[in-house]
Amino acid sequence: MLMDQEKKGKLFVISGPSGVGKGTLVNLLKIKHPEIILSVSATTRKPRPGEINRQHYFFVKKETFLDRVEKGKFLEWAEFAGNCYGTDTAFVEENLNQGKDVILEIDVKGALQVKEKMNTAILIFIEPPSMEELKSRLFKRKTESEEEIQKRLAIVQSELNQKNKFDYIIINKYLSPAYSELEKVIYGNDE
Ligand code: 5GP
Numbered sequence: 674m675l676m677d678q679e680k681k682g683k684l685f686v687i688s689g690p691s692g693v694g695k696g697t698l699v700n701l702l703k704i705k706h707p708e709i710i711l712s713v714s715a716t717t718r719k720p721r722p723g724e725i726n727r728q729h730y731f732f733v734k735k736e737t738f739l740d741r742v743e744k745g746k747f748l749e750w751a752e753f754a755g756n757c758y759g760t761d762t763a764f765v766e767e768n769l770n771q772g773k774d775v776i777l778e779i780d781v782k783g784a785l786q787v788k789e790k791m792n793t794a795i796l797i798f799i800e801p802p803s804m805e806e807l808k809s810r811l812f813k814r815k816t817e818s819e820e821e822i823q824k825r826l827a828i829v830q831s832e833l834n835q836k837n838k839f840d841y842i843i844i845n846k847y848l849s850p851a852y853s854e855l856e857k858v859i860y861g862n863d864e
Pocket of ligand 1: 689690695714715718749751753758759760778779781782784
């Protein structure tokens with residue numbers, strides 16, 4: 674039998690269209706379960722007001738990002754609405770090897786790359802209740818320009834078309850039941 678410290682952690686990948694509420698769900702998870710490890714991605718996107726380097730993202734130049742791609746540092750990476758985003762392999766593996774569960778909050782293309790590399794990863798798709806609701810959330814959060822929102826909306830259908838490749842689909846109509854479902858997927862029924 675494996676000793677506790679030899680037991681690997683589980684990798685959970687939370688994905689879904691921009692504006693669906695992934696970030697809110699993940700923030701709640703971190704508040705309720707501070708021990709859970711959230712991977713901080715690298716991105717070439719400019720920080721939004723209030724975003725802190727190393728806490729929300731590692732904000733890097735495109736050349737730095739591409740250098741890391743070339744050196745094989747990313748477990749997965751993808752271009753999303755004109756910017757690059759990637760997950761650091763070493764960070765994820767170190768934590769999993771220490772028996773800690775790790776959460777990735779990444780786009781759909783990235784999630785599917787993770788599954789190909791690590792088929793034990795648990796993929797969770799957060800689905801909007803409707804396109805109308807998603808649009809309204811994206812406009813209300815006021816973090817992107819109109820042009821940026823249109824770029825994000827243009828890819829929603831292709832993202833929704835991939836949802837059946839995920840292990841779980843959670844519809845985020847109301848935050849509280851969606852959060853409970855997410856918690857159940859991650860922690861089972863021992864809550
Ligand atoms: P945002 O610009 O709104 O912070 O993120 C845009 C999209 O990129 C979101 O769907 C977010 O989940 C995704 N994303 C964030 N980090 C990563 C990453 O490391 N890899 C991939 N593939 N997507 C990411």
